[in-house]
Amino acid sequence: MSPARPELHHEPPYLDVQSPVHVRVPGFALRIRVPGRKLQRTLAVAVLVLGLGITASSAAGLISGRPGRPAVYAAPEVAPAPHGRWAAAPSEETVAVQRVPPPVFLTIPAIGVRTRLIRLGLTASGALQAPRTTSVAGWYSGSPRPGAIGSAVIGGHVDSYVGPGVFFRLRLLHRGDRIFIRQGNGRLAVFWVSSVHRYLKSRFPTSAVYGPVPTPQLRLITCGGTFDPARGSYLSNVIVYATLIS
């Protein structure tokens, strides 16, 4: 091994670039053609532009891929307020003893909700059962009937795996919005939204939602806040508090 040979080996061919030249790779029966300077420059510019392009498009993707809000869905059709036989304003002493039938249909014109009401119970672990489909809401049959004294509880999904559920827009309700519940006998109970709150599930206000009250009230429950994909669960609940007005 002569000392001159490694020197030749380590000399990268591009260091002695002249116009089109063939470099002999020692030890291989190969000749690599090094392109001309002009072509090299063009290629370098191409690589630079390509890299910048990828960076820019990725940055754009990063910005648009982290939306501040979920995709926008069709605006709710403005559902007309239900009409028909309205519950006569109950005289004060009959409120207490009146037998109120179970609820069958829920209408919230402000957010385009129109759904029949199924019945919900408790899960094996003692939590509130969710409706089996995301397109209907359910009345917790362990709670007072809507329109009777006490806090009636109605739950519905905010979304399914692919899109909005029946209570997708629940959090958009405001104080003063009306909620209509048709009872089994065809009468209509009208509720007035008093407040809308969001709570972490770990700090769920059980007594405020399910606890006793001396007037006819309503609680609507759905999910909200941050979604935890690992647990497949939202971290918060959105709760609408409403009181009977007629």
Added chain:
Amino acid sequence: MTHRARACLMRQISWTGRLLAACALALGALGALATAAPAASAAATASTSGWLRLANLSPGAPTFDIYLYAVGSTDARLVLRGISYGMVSGYQVIPAGSYTVATRMAGQPASSAPALSSTVAVSAGHAYTMASTGPSSDPRLELLSDQLTTPKGRAVVRIIQASLHESQVTVTASGHVLARDLAFGSATTYATVPPGHWNVRAAGRTMSATARDAWTAGTSYTLVVLDGAGHLELECLTDGSGSKAMPGGGAEMGFGGTALRPGPSSLRWLAGMTGGALIAACGGLWLRRTRAAA
């Protein structure tokens, strides 16, 4: 290695190092942003209101109007008109505080002197019944504190004796004594009862009244014994009602189809940005080198 080659390599290393450092910094910042997602919480608004209902439980008393004033105010906050014997209003929501309740004969002007008046201190989240009791010759306003909560899976019931036909009544529910020889104008405390249908009977020496009541778990009731026309009457009022069984914790009402999905997509874009920057840097270096060689 020639001097030029070494310089080029060093330049390349320092460029790459700088680039990598910048990328790491950007990644770190984005990671911090992602983990510092806003903690969704809305403090439970502490209720600042209580409930008050008003009743006329004085047998033979005339129909009257009931006025409610905040203490120190002469503007009535609430007026219930035409309250006759046996009538109990629904609960009125009022801010916690002290109030004056005054009764006037039905139709009397609000400026006239009240027939009866009393004060009540309303605590947030509590319910009260202000009732005129006693015979019509000696009526008085009496405040009862109402119980809304019940033991788990049980109902609670109390009795108000507002009958003069029988000065003492005994009230039973399907044979179980709820109140024995309860005197006119008095009320029991709440008794815990199993939920279900009950045959309620109120009996004095000669008169009696019966009713069949369904009592639900999680609900509190007040039974009022009243004078009817030549007989007794039983009225069952619902004081408060909650769920029979309290569900534990929050409700699972969503599958995440409309939720924000941070994480994987951001990382992909960040990887794209880093890769793109590296490619651009390589291109830039190459360009520099070809220029330098020129």
